[in-house]
Amino acid sequence: MRPSPAEIVRTLVAGRLPGIAHVAHRPGPHQVRHVTDPDGRVLLLVPVVSDLAAALRPAGGDSEVALVLDVLDLPPAAGAPSLGRAWVSGWAARLDGDEERRAALDFAAVEPTGDLLDVGTRFRLHRFEVVEARWERGDTVRRIDPEAYAEAEADPLHAVEAELLTDLADHHGTEVAGYLCRQLGLADDAGDAAPRVVRIDRYGLLVTHGRPGARRRVRLAFPRPLQCQAELTRLLHPLVGRHASSPRHADHA
Missing domain, CATH: 3.20.180.10 (PNP-oxidase-like)
Structure with a gap:
């Protein structure tokens, strides 16, 4: 047995690797701190005063913005092959109140950064459900079924x-x-x-x-x-x- 493509994508976007956010119709890209919650939804920890925060501000009466998260695997040792690159996309919305506090706990379970103590003041959390996922390795790009992505588990050893x-x-x-x-x-x-x-x-x-x-x-x-x-x-x-x-x-x- 070996990891399935859905498991590899879940592993790459779990939050242990650097992420790049591409926001639709906005300047960028932007480096972003992110994790995924137990359901595979992506959480973004965004400084209130930042280009990314401005890019994530919905236009008009919208409450969400289209976003793609790009995560490239970093081989753990010399001579080790890369797992490739994951691209996941969805509609990101800013969280508030109890929902934001629960999301902060989900974020801390993966990456317990002290900046989570300032969520609601210096930082805000945004979240999106993955509606499209792709896995790129070498010259091949493979689409991953969103349900298979949601049901997969990130590798606990990565x-x-x-x-x-x-x-x-x-x-x-x-x-x-x-x-x-x-x-x-x-x-x-x-x-x-x-x-x-x-x-x-x-x-x-x-x-x-x-x-x-x-x-x-x-x-x-x-x-x-x-x-x-x-x-x-x-x-x-x-x-x-x-x-x-x-x-x-x-x-x-």
Whole structure:
């Protein structure tokens, strides 16, 4: 198994990566702090005095403005492939009162910034339901059904992926290399062709191996999708031992 396109888009727009807002018929684009709430709706934390706040001010008697949020994945390590780019769009409206306070709690659950204490004074929250979603990777752009997007879950490991890769490389490098060699049927003395983990998601590990310039990618699937970092720790601990075996299977990426 591997992440579905809808899961990848939910992961990218979850709020851990920088976002760019494009507001219809307004100057821009604008950098924006954003998260998604449990239903996949996008929350924008906007300074009251800013170009973005001016762009989000509806014209005439409208209460909403059309907006596209653009989020590009940042690979967590050198040599790691990007997950691509997500584009989600909808009609953004400013929140007020109890609705804004509840949205601030949703925002804090993902990104507990101190600026949320000033919501209603120096900052305002805007929200939109995703009515169109697209996933761009390489030269391919794929449309994602909005219902599939809403039902998907962001990957629980994405926010700590870089930290996990660094820990595996710095503190368990020898054990991980040995484990990967056993799983892929490679010699333990592979040298600069030795396999290494370049991405981690809830479904498995993406591994590269081979000589520079001719490296290959292989996925090693977990026995089941993981729900949190603690499950990954419990799963990997026995697998990187000297004599570990695994129920995982390899799949060329």
